[in-house]
Amino acid sequence: MTDDVDEQGRRLIHRREVQCLGYLRADGLWDIEGRLSDSKTHPVTLVEGRELVAGQTYHGMFIRLALDDDFIVREVQVDMTQVPTSECRGAMSAYDKLLGERIGAGFSRRIKELFGGVGGCVHLTELLLPIATTAFQTIPMGRAMVAPRTAADTEAYRRATGRLLNTCHALREDGSIAELLKK
Numbered sequence: 001m002t003d004d005v006d007e008q009g010r011r012l013i014h015r016r017e018v019q020c021l022g023y024l025r026a027d028g029l030w031d032i033e034g035r036l037s038d039s040k041t042h043p044v045t046l047v048e049g050r051e052l053v054a055g056q057t058y059h060g061m062f063i064r065l066a067l068d069d070d071f072i073v074r075e076v077q078v079d080m081t082q083v084p085t086s087e088c089r090g091a092m093s094a095y096d097k098l099l100g101e102r103i104g105a106g107f108s109r110r111i112k113e114l115f116g117g118v119g120g121c122v123h124l125t126e127l128l129l130p131i132a133t134t135a136f137q138t139i140p141m142g143r144a145m146v147a148p149r150t151a152a153d154t155e156a157y158r159r160a161t162g163r164l165l166n167t168c169h170a171l172r173e174d175g176s177i178a179e180l181l182k183k
Contacts, residue, residue: 022138
């Protein structure tokens with residue numbers, strides 16, 4: 001295999017990396033962070049004339065949402081360290097509209113309403129979806145197993161997992177995993 005072509009004869013052209021992390025803060029809030037980076041494997045001239053070398057990041061973005069136990073956004077931090085145009089960073093302040101929003105049913109629709117089209121940056125908006133999923137992977141289990149607030153938190157987590165029935169193939173109502181959740 002050469003640097004340009006893999007075992008199947010494919011040549012890598014574009015790399016997007018997304019990373020999301022969930023943290024419990026000392027003040028009891030939950031920080032859910034998402035990072036996105038895009039790069040090309042070849043030199044690129046951007047629309048305003050800036051030259052990128054192969055592998056150089058041209059979308060380097062970060063969002064951190066601080067959530068409470070009810071998934072309400074209490075703080076928002078956005079950073080766009082690498083962007084392809086001089087206009088991109090103008091979208092950052094729009095994400096303050098997330099303050100007071102709840103991550104839950106309808107969140108995908110709501111972020112499209114708030115940030116669709118020219119209302120935001122398509123890359124930051126896309127990053128909010130895995131951030132939401134990371135919140136659901138972090139907060140309920142964190143409260144149940146790592147940092148329970150009350151004695152009922154562990155039981156509340158068990159009840160919440162029961163609400164996941166029929167949300168995917170493995171959790172189908174007539175499957176073996178559903179039987180385990182019902183116990």
